[in-house]
Amino acid sequence: MSPQDVSATQCIPRRWTVEVDGIRWLPRMIDKARMSASGGLGAYLIGNSPVDRALLRHLKLTTPEFVEIATAYREDAAVLDALRQRGFDEPRVRSWSDRFPQTYRWLIPLWDLDEGYIKPNAVTRVALAVFRKTEGPLMAAFRKISPAP
Secondary structure, eight states: OOTTOOOTTOSSOOOTTOEETTEESHHHHHHHHHHHHTTOOTTOOSSOSHHHHHHHHHHTOOHHHHHHHHHHOSSHHHHHHHHHHHOOOHHHHHHHHHHHHHHTTTTHHHHHHHTTSSOOOHHHHHHHHHHHHHHHHHHHHHHHHSOOO
């Protein structure tokens, strides 16, 4: 299996820094779509988060359409080809991807800390403990108040 593939049992989607042909977040959304289809999404969101919504809007897709495409192909490149065949403004998506670190600078440390890419210090250990205790109920509430497109 190549690094671009994801196991249906994977617990953590790929990091926000991973790209498919220069497009950030797409591999992470592919992973979350596959995790959702296999029943292993857990506390993660697919289509509800502001980042997912932004990418879906740029791709001109609904969440179910994206999940269908992401689960129909094994390789990320094939998913991207299918998205291109449906048609989207690729320069606009690439521009969004290029601005990603600046646009989501306040969320990135939370993702990286929660998923173990950043080692917690004394302050962040407490914050992470609180976040992990409240994450499930918060994400469930978020799914209810902000349904996926």
